[in-house]
Amino acid sequence: MTQLVRQEGSAKGMSRGELLALPASIDVETAGRALGLGRTTAYTLTKNGEFPCTVIRAGRSYRVVTADLLRLLHIAPENSGGAGPCTPDAA
Numbered sequence: 030m031t032q033l034v035r036q037e038g039s040a041k042g043m044s045r046g047e048l049l050a051l052p053a054s055i056d057v058e059t060a061g062r063a064l065g066l067g068r069t070t071a072y073t074l075t076k077n078g079e080f081p082c083t084v085i086r087a088g089r090s091y092r093v094v095t096a097d098l099l100r101l102l103h104i105a106p107e108n109s110g111g112a113g114p115c116t117p118d119a120a
């Protein structure tokens with residue numbers, strides 16, 4: 030599905046840099062744009078429980094988990110800035 034990520038200058042989708050700059054959760058319209066979907070299609074999939082990423086319902090609005098969207102698009106940050114996985118000391 031990486032073909033859904035926009036190449037520079039194309040009308041649909043988002044660039045890798047734009048995707049990596051997204052906050053922890055985004056609205057359905059932005060997630061749909063990242064997947065090359067129109068607003069109506071994105072909301073229809075969401076309401077039918079068929080959106081391909083984790084969607085959280087918050088009152089009357091929906092939020093898409095950005096980490097799940099990035100996994101779907103096979104995009105990993107080059108350096109997450111985290112300390113890495115926790116492992117018990119072998120001392």
